Amino acid sequence: MSENSPNQRYYLQYLELGWLERQLPEMPDFFSEKLIKRICRESGAGDETDQEGFAKELREIAQAYWVAAMSSPLKIGNGPALQSPDERIRKLNSTILNPAKKLIDALADHNLPLLSEWPDKLPSQSPDREHLLKELSLLIGRVRDLTEVLDDRKRKGSPLSHEFKIDLANALTDVLERHIPSVVAARGGYDRTKDPSSAYRRFMTECGSEIFGSDFSFSGNVLDEVALSRGNL
Known part of the structure; x- marks a missing residue:
């Protein structure tokens, strides 16, 4: 998460998995022209609205957060199952941290006689022990x-x-x-009933469903926190 200015589009960094780069499920196409037109109509966008620019930014957001959800244990959309901090810490210790420490010790100088290859010539390529120890230390850190x-x-x-x-x-x-400054980023009175109807709530619901499916939703508490951060509550 970032505290950077929104104009910097900080979320684009979520597209990069860094050293955890791997194949993710195929990314859907987000925000069709038809959907953008409907969102603009429902939000009361005027003729001056740059629909292409609006769509471009929404697609960038969708792609960035979709990658984040598909690569993190959040149980969002079709992403990995939810894991609590406690559960993750336990698994990190048992499956990565402790085994890495043991391997570093196993490759220490005093244990190298165990790996002696004398007098045989082995067919497989030998590893770079110093590089391996360095990478294991980086992993532990x-x-x-x-x-x-x-x-x-x-x-x-x-x-x-x-x-x-x-x-x-x-x-x-x-x-x-x-892009549509006429929409106030806050829930209206009817949004606190069973049938929320404000332009802002409709927009957020449309976007959430488009990116992560109909089961995804923004709670009233989430929207209120966003509104409060903008001085709209």
Whole structure:
């Protein structure tokens, strides 16, 4: 999550998986021309609205947050199952951190006689032990950093899935305010009934469903936090 200016489109960094790069499910096509026209009509957009620019920014947001959801244990859309900070910390320790420490010890100088190949010539290519030890040390440092972040989030009681929705809602609201400024980014009175009907709530519902399916939704608390951050409550 980022505190950068919305104009910097900080969320584009979510497209990069870095050292965790791997094949994800095929990304859908987001925000068809037909859907953009409907959103603009329902939001009361005027003729001056740049629908192409509006669509471009919404697609960038959709792609960035879709990658984040498909690569993180948030149980959002068709992404990986939800894992609590406690569960992740336990698994990180048992499956990565402790085995990496053991492997570093196993490759220490005092254990190398175990790996002696004398007097045989082995057919497989030999590994670079120093490089391997260096990479294992980097891995341990990275996992420790991650466990500290998860532990801090656990203490604050801030579920990552909730943070994700606030982050996405802020990004979508930024785009809406730039392109259709007549829509007030806040829930209306009818939005607190069984049939919410404000232009803002309709826009957020349309966007959430487009990116993650009809089961995805923004709670009233999430939308109120976004509105409050803009001084609209």
